[in-house]
Amino acid sequence: MRLQYPTNVEIIRVPCTGRVDIIHLLKALEDGADGVYVAGCEEGDCHYLTGNLKARKRVVYVQKVLEDLGVEKERVAMYNLSAAQGPRFVEIAKEFTAIVTALGPSPFKKHRAKAA
Amino acid sequence: MIIAERKPIEEILAMVQDFKKILVVGCKGCVTVCNAGGVKEVGILASILRLAREKEDNPLTVDEHTLERQCDPEYIDQLDGLMSGYDAVLSMACSIGPQYIAARFPEARVFPALNTCFMGGALEHGVWAEFCQACGDCKIHLFGGLCPIARCSKSLLNGPCGGSSGGKCEIHKEVDCVWHLIVEKLMAQGKLDQLLEIRPLKDWSSSRDGGPRKIVREDLKI
Numbered sequence: 001m002r003l004q005y006p007t008n009v010e011i012i013r014v015p016c017t018g019r020v021d022i023i024h025l026l027k028a029l030e031d032g033a034d035g036v037y038v039a040g041c042e043e044g045d046c047h048y049l050t051g052n053l054k055a056r057k058r059v060v061y062v063q064k065v066l067e068d069l070g071v072e073k074e075r076v077a078m079y080n081l082s083a084a085q086g087p088r089f090v091e092i093a094k095e096f097t098a099i100v101t102a103l104g105p106s107p108f109k110k111h112r113a114k115a116a
Numbered sequence: 117m118i119i120a121e122r123k124p125i126e127e128i129l130a131m132v133q134d135f136k137k138i139l140v141v142g143c144k145g146c147v148t149v150c151n152a153g154g155v156k157e158v159g160i161l162a163s164i165l166r167l168a169r170e171k172e173d174n175p176l177t178v179d180e181h182t183l184e185r186q187c188d189p190e191y192i193d194q195l196d197g198l199m200s201g202y203d204a205v206l207s208m209a210c211s212i213g214p215q216y217i218a219a220r221f222p223e224a225r226v227f228p229a230l231n232t233c234f235m236g237g238a239l240e241h242g243v244w245a246e247f248c249q250a251c252g253d254c255k256i257h258l259f260g261g262l263c264p265i266a267r268c269s270k271s272l273l274n275g276p277c278g279g280s281s282g283g284k285c286e287i288h289k290e291v292d293c294v295w296h297l298i299v300e301k302l303m304a305q306g307k308l309d310q311l312l313e314i315r316p317l318k319d320w321s322s323s324r325d326g327g328p329r330k331i332v333r334e335d336l337k338i
Binding site for chain 2 (some may be wrong): 109
């Protein structure tokens, strides 16, 4: 479709969002991501039945971790869309980029920012 | 198996606040099965600790290692040579683990990352309940295969108390009255008359009440 979406979005493809685990979300934040979102299939449409439901639970877990650490839980989010929805993919990329931009750089990068 | 749960993050952060480099040691035994202290959970805790300390601009180096179990000295020996350079060790086993590590490495500062909760089993994936309190004198066969010591809030041996209502224990609406379950089970088996026999006072000396316990198998000692 050649639709444009923000360049700051790094895509990691997985066969099903059920493959995404808590540690992946945490590692992304450790490695400098200001925000992480998981884009899975619409609920009820998962080819593997419950993959996207598990992903959502794990996103909620990490949101709770962020809350416990005093960090905005909006930095981690779950979205659901069909693989055919190109424009929605772009909409989500733009929406999440806007949310994270408004939140500012990740508080987990303070030390690294100083060292740089 | 032993069911444990990770301590709240604030508590663990407080334990390691003065340190710069720590080792988190997991266990592939019970705590892996109850998803509290296995390889995965070690990774998650290590990551959370790093993130929390990055945020405070006081970085923490966290290394990860998981042992087969932390309740046999031979497995703890495997930490030999891996322990140098760490300000502290965080054990993610049940509390036996940190005790064993502390005994084997007297110089090390050892902290428990988990709260050891109870002995039990899984009800469904992600849910565990208490089934045994190690009274040392198992008599579940007298109660239709259910344990009134562990599952009755008062550990009664002779039938439900007045607090049994709608099959639930008065302490909480989600706690089953095990005596209700025992009676129903024995009724279904046609063995309700088993309960007519009055159980005498339990001999608690085989339980914790007799002091720390030890079992010796002479035939197994080298």
